[in-house]
Structure formats: C-alpha cells, structure tokens
Amino acid sequence: MSVAAAPRLLPLARWGLAVLAGVVALIVLLPLLALVVLAGGWTDSARAAASPVDGAALDEWMADEVPGSPLVGMGHVFVAEGVRNGLDPRALVAIARHESVLGTAGSGAGIHNAFGWGPAIAFQSWQDNIATVARGLAYGYVARGRATLVEIQPVWAPVGAANDPSDLNSAWTEAVSRYYADLGGDPELPITLAAQGGALAGGPTVGASGLATPTGGVGSLGGGPGEGTHSYGSPPHNWQSDRAVDIGLPFGSPLYAIDGGVVVRVGGNPTDFAGRFGGARLTVVSADDAYYYAHLSGVVVGDGERVALGQLIGFSGSANGVEHLHLGVMRRDPVSVGGVG
The missing domain is CATH 1.10.530 (Lysozyme)
Known part of the structure; x- marks a missing residue:
C-alpha cells in the first residue's frame, strides 16, 4: 500500500479558493457516489460484495x-x-x-x-x-x-x-x-x-393480488412473452419459456416465493452461466399456478420443500452475459406477476 505524502500548507491568500474548490468537488462527487451505491456496484475493494452472493x-x-x-x-x-x-x-x-x-x-x-x-x-x-x-x-x-x-x-x-x-x-x-x-x-x-x-433487507412486497414480488420490486422489465428467446417459434415450446419475462437486476439479488407452494424440479448449475440456459433453476407449484425461476446463482430451498409466500428461495444470476432473472408463469400474466416496470 502506498502512503500519500503530507500536503504542503497553502498560503493564506490561496486558502479560501482551496476550500471553495473542495466544496464544489464534494457537491459533484456525492451524487456520483450515491449512484454507484444505488446501482449495487463498488469500485473500491472495500465492500466489494454488496450482496453476500455476488x-x-x-x-x-x-x-x-x-x-x-x-x-x-x-x-x-x-x-x-x-x-x-x-x-x-x-x-x-x-x-x-x-x-x-x-x-x-x-x-x-x-x-x-x-x-x-x-x-x-x-x-x-x-x-x-x-x-x-x-x-x-x-x-x-x-x-x-x-x-x-x-x-x-x-x-x-x-x-x-x-x-x-x-x-x-x-x-x-x-x-x-x-x-x-x-x-x-x-x-x-x-x-x-x-x-x-x-x-437482504427490504424483502418482498405484496400486491393487491395477494402475491409477493419475486425480486422485492427491484429490477427492470426485459423481454416479455413471445419476445427474443421467449419467441413462440423457438424451442423448447413450453410455458416456462413462452410465458416468461426477463427481469434485469444485479447478480446475487435475493429472490422470493411468489406464492406459497411446493418446490419441484431443482436443477441446473449455479456456477455455470454460459449460454441460454445458464445457472440453477427451480419451480414453485402453488394451489392454482406454477412459477419457474431460472439463471440462479444460488438456491436455498430443496426439491419437495414447502415454502411460504414471500420466503427467500435463492439468488439471481445471469445467462449469455446478462445479469437477470428469467421468470415463467404457467397461468397468470408474467408481466404483472414480475412486479417491475
């Protein structure tokens, strides 16, 4: 680690200008720092991992x-x-x-x-x-x-x-x-x-429908049903792909159970994010619907486990170099269930 040299004392005539310049620099810098923190990115090695699973x-x-x-x-x-x-x-x-x-x-x-x-x-x-x-x-x-x-x-x-x-x-x-x-x-x-x-502070939010948001309302809506890799003409021709949305959000963001139900078909590889089907995946089957989560970097529930509405079930990852959650919904509108703009 390098040690900075002690600053020289400024002549009194220049002291006021130096203070003014410092204040202006601080005013400019603080909003930029706030943007970095809000975006979840850290450029300094200290606090390198804002999320424990990044x-x-x-x-x-x-x-x-x-x-x-x-x-x-x-x-x-x-x-x-x-x-x-x-x-x-x-x-x-x-x-x-x-x-x-x-x-x-x-x-x-x-x-x-x-x-x-x-x-x-x-x-x-x-x-x-x-x-x-x-x-x-x-x-x-x-x-x-x-x-x-x-x-x-x-x-x-x-x-x-x-x-x-x-x-x-x-x-x-x-x-x-x-x-x-x-x-x-x-x-x-x-x-x-x-x-x-x-x-993980904040947790899921619950809307008028009584369902929890899978990302706690964090993220931005990407490709929707029938768009991009969700195209109706592209394989694998199932509801997990066709009736799906992509929600862009930082790698390692917590994910929650949209509704109470049973976890089924946990699979994938939480360390491999190459290609279209990278990351881990799981499905939660509720009383009247099913929800498919893909490209996960971690899963904290097991196959066959019963989960409660809003329970932490895993962490988001990426695929094809893009950090996002792929969310498929069997019956409901996946856009409204996603809960993001």
Whole structure:
C-alpha cells in the first residue's frame, strides 16, 4: 500500500479558493457516489460484495488483493458452495485469504488446499477444496454451535498447536475478521447467510393480488412473452419459456416465493452461466399456478420443500452475459406477476 505524502500548507491568500474548490468537488462527487451505491456496484475493494452472493464481486476483490491468485474466477464456486451449506461465501474467501493468501502461499498452493484444511490434505481441484471446506465448516462447526469467527478459531487454528511453532494462530481471528469486514461481512455475527442478511433487507412486497414480488420490486422489465428467446417459434415450446419475462437486476439479488407452494424440479448449475440456459433453476407449484425461476446463482430451498409466500428461495444470476432473472408463469400474466416496470 502506498502512503500519500503530507500536503504542503497553502498560503493564506490561496486558502479560501482551496476550500471553495473542495466544496464544489464534494457537491459533484456525492451524487456520483450515491449512484454507484444505488446501482449495487463498488469500485473500491472495500465492500466489494454488496450482496453476500455476488460471485463477480468476490472475484474482483480477490484479484485486487492477490493478483494472479488461482482462486480468481471461482467466485461463483464460493457462492454455490456457501449457499448450498447456508454459509456466507464471503467468510470462505476471508479464511482462504488468511490461510494461504488465496492459494498462493504455503504448502496449500501445491495441493489445492486454500484453507489449511486437515491441515495438509491434498485435493484434486480448488473446486473440490472449496466444496469440502464449506460442507465441513457447516456441519463440523456451525451445526455444533461454533458459528462466529471467535468460536471457530480455537478448533480451526488452536493457539499452541504443534504445527504452529511461530504462534501465527493467535492472530487468526483478527486477520480473518479484517478481511471479512472488507468484503462487507460483520465479523461479530455468525457467518451464516441467515445471520449476515443485511444485504437482504427490504424483502418482498405484496400486491393487491395477494402475491409477493419475486425480486422485492427491484429490477427492470426485459423481454416479455413471445419476445427474443421467449419467441413462440423457438424451442423448447413450453410455458416456462413462452410465458416468461426477463427481469434485469444485479447478480446475487435475493429472490422470493411468489406464492406459497411446493418446490419441484431443482436443477441446473449455479456456477455455470454460459449460454441460454445458464445457472440453477427451480419451480414453485402453488394451489392454482406454477412459477419457474431460472439463471440462479444460488438456491436455498430443496426439491419437495414447502415454502411460504414471500420466503427467500435463492439468488439471481445471469445467462449469455446478462445479469437477470428469467421468470415463467404457467397461468397468470408474467408481466404483472414480475412486479417491475
């Protein structure tokens, strides 16, 4: 990190002009900063991931922290495995940053082990490593009452361990907390998605029809029924495609159950967004309709699970390079159900 040189004192005659220039610059800058925040984008590495499940933002943060890290480009893997196990993916990234400098330092760099897991277990790939650690952290720590970084540290990185002669483990909590905070997490809270839900504030809105909005009213309406890839003349010739709308919104935005019902046909790949059918997908079948969600970056409900109206069911992703939710509605008008302009 570079350190800025101390500014020279200005002559009194120029002091007033400098203050005026600073005020003008601030007036111009504040609206621009507000637009950046409202748009959900962060250009500074601090708070890189406004949403806990923004894989692209995780990649940006990792690239800024450790250029050349082999984990850059695997933000979606962190998201998929974190969501699958109910964990905030940012916590996984923070631990990997401290344990192996994101896969570039220590013995883990040669054995695909970015977390010191085992502590020296070799993995076939970084993807396998992330999946194993997320699952182990969820069931071996969080499920046993060790959900905060302070509670995790004594078992994960015990002070005085034989493999830590330099006592590096004593700094584990402070270091991981610092990285986690920089990513937008709260180090004082459990590292679960349920606890780190500040980015999910607001939730769904319920209209006059009694149905919840799938995106909480966030986003803009894109292609509608019969348009673009929803063309009646294009395959696959089903209601999921033909009776559908695209809702443009930031990657990782929370998605909600439009109506109470049962989740069926969970599928797809939450780490692969190439092509027309990228991302995960699921259908919620209610008493009188069915709702199809596609291009998801994460799913937090399971096949056969009953969900309540407005319940969080997953997070939006992208397809063909465009961040959006594809929403199909079997009977109702998908445009009105989408709830956005």
